[in-house]
Amino acid sequence: MNLSLEQLKALLAAAETGSFSAAARRLGKAQSVVSSAIANLEIDLGVELFDRRGRYPVLTAAGERLLVEARAVLASSEQLQAVAHELHGGVEARLTLAIDDDSQLPWVAEVLDRFAQTFPAIELELLFPMLEDLTHLLREGRAQLGISYERLQASRDLEFHALGRLRLPIVVAPAHPLARLARVGLADLKGERQLMVTGQRGGGERERFRFAPSVWWVEGDWGVLELIKRGLGWGSVPEYLLQGPLARGEVVVLPVDFLEQQWSMGLELLWRRDQPLGQAGRWLREALVTHARQVFRG
Structure with missing residues (x-):
């Protein structure tokens, strides 16, 4: 048996991308190289890793099991290389x-x-x-x-x-309609504009704590806080930013009843x-x- 890291990388890429062509694009190689690497790996291991009868290759039961081992081997290889480079390298510029x-x-x-x-x-x-x-x-x-x-x-x-x-309390300006409620429920939050942080790429991370259908997206917690202070919506802000605004009466913390404990990340x-x-x-x-x-x- 003569396994190589390139074969294992081809297996991992094909499994994660769903096709040999997509795996080739990820690895920057020709599709024939990836297909040959996986075929040779199957010969070396003596098992069929992919069922190729459909339009796209599907991992077999043996392939699923060996994929776990392949990930572990590749992770160990990366760690070995990283340690070696650290030992060899000096202070970066x-x-x-x-x-x-x-x-x-x-x-x-x-x-x-x-x-x-x-x-x-x-x-x-x-x-x-x-x-x-x-x-x-x-x-x-x-x-x-x-x-x-x-x-x-x-x-x-x-x-x-x-x-x-x-800790990230949910806050509003004192004059905001939500500030007049003794307890704030999810339905109350959904009825008002929510102010949320976003990256320039968008993506699913920014949606994870979205409650309201109406949202303004802001690139940064400072920006979210400033818009909250102006009464333009409610939002969740890191606690360390709130000491001054709370002391000056610029914002108030909402008594949100559907969170069992103070929100944190x-x-x-x-x-x-x-x-x-x-x-x-x-x-x-x-x-x-x-x-x-x-x-x-x-």
């Missing part, structure tokens, strides 16, 4: 950190202060993409680290570390599994994790 919304910068700034002292010669780039925009930057290698709200689905190509949870630190971090990237990753334990321990 440039590092990009993508953060889902610039409103999170205050808690990150303390780590960046220490980063500047530890790596004064490194060119650091901070980007503030929203939702799917952030994971896209990581996947294309445009950013090395990302701080994101928890995603609907984990991605095989991205590693993550949970940083903590943020997790934060994640993301990086690509197959893209090794240099010395500075590893330092920043560990420093963010350590600092987040202190910030979000409550």
Whole structure:
């Protein structure tokens, strides 16, 4: 038996895309190369991986089982390569950190202060993409680290570390009709305009907490908060942005009765599994994790 990683990559791509031609496009190879790789893999393993009788190939029971093993082998291979590159590499000249919304910068700034002292010669780039925009930057290698709200689905190509949870109260301006209600139900929220964050790519992530049919989409929590203060709708805003507006009477927290506890979302630190971090990237990753334990321990 003489298996290769290329054969396993062809199997994975074909299974995930649903056809050999789509797998070839993903891998940047000719369809004949992918078909031959899978055929040779079937010969080496002695089992049929795909049922080819229909228009599109369908994994057999044996194929489904071996796909699990193939994913594990490829993940181990990527980890091996990443570790080897990290051991070989030194301090990188440039590092990009993508953060889902610039409103999170205050808690990150303390780590960046220490980063500047530890790596004064490194060119650091901070980007503030929203939702799917952030994971896209990581996947294309445009950013090395990302701080994101928890995603609907984990991605095989991205590693993550949970940083903590943020409370996101639902708030309105004091003069808003919802502010006059003693208890606010789902039907009440559906009857008023909702203000929500969005990325430039759109996507399913932005729809996950949509309750109202009428929505204004805003690129950033600061923007959502400003429109809320003007009475243009209701929205959910990170608690750390509300201390001043609440004290000044610019917004009020709604008593929402269909949420059993205060609404919260997790934060994640993301990086690509197959893209090794240099010395500075590893330092920043560990420093963010350590600092987040202190910030979000409550």
